Amino acid sequence: MTSELDVAAPPWPYNPSAWSQRIPICVLALVAFGISVYMALYQWRLIDSVWDPVFGEQSMRVLDSDVSHAMRSWVGFPDAALGALAYLGDAVFGLAGSTRRWQYRPWLVVLFGIDVIPLGVVSAVLVVMQGAVVGSWCFLCLVTAVISLILVYWAYDEVWSSVRYLQRVWRESRSIHVLWDAFWGRNHPVAESVALEPGAASA
């Protein structure tokens, strides 16, 4: 069964769903989760200050800014805690699924991709914009922004494998029903035949 699961996923010569690929993503996401929770603790006033070796008190100005307060009243939750939840999602969705989930659970890989890629890019852009809007910088926010971009780089290959697999299912079947089943991880002869299709790497 293990050999059945650990297969290279087209178009890559390796398996992007292998644990060796996913564990670093989960560990890094958990580091960012920890940093975000630390900043959220300050926003909840459960700690008095935030450690910042570069910008000093500017961090607290960012976390107490009008933009941050406005976000808290709109979302009903501090923005740092919201970031923490996004990183927790990265780690949890990174851990779920077998080492062939790019084929067996594309919905999970797509969900993981949505959590990591667009949300990661948006959060990184927002953090960098803080400097321009608030006029202060926050070292730990910048660290999490860098982590977000690393996660995007590490995660995109698996998402791309799933998307390409669904694309092959669609090309072969031209059936929404088969595509829907493949997306939700239901087995189908067409899905089975195109998953490791020879020449898929050049397709």
Next chain:
Amino acid sequence: MWARKVEIGIALWLAASPFVFGYARDDVGRWVNDFGCAVLIAGAALLSHASRFRRAHLVSLAVAAWLVGLGWNLAWSTENPSPIAENWVGVGLVLLIFAIVPSEALQPPMGWRRTSERRISERKTASVPSRNSPSTLRG
């Protein structure tokens, strides 16, 4: 099943929330809400251990949506951030993340598992020489 264990932890936190956040004794609605949601989450997580009801944890998605909605409703009706509202929103969002994870998350889905087992047994059958195969006869 690790996600189900976390859900039980979330249910315990929700059941402890009235004490942590100091709900008023006559605030029956909030007490009932938190205990009721905790029972639903833990019940669904436990039921998911039975293979017949392995998708029971999806009930927690509805509970999560309810908690987030309730939290937003309370947050938007008050001037200052309310810890109770933020607890509901936070618990709801964390629950949403874990409730999506399938029960046998580390295994392939049932259908693909059967396909894979069939392929393995076909390969084994093909690799065992039959009694009448030329090599057996020669030996």
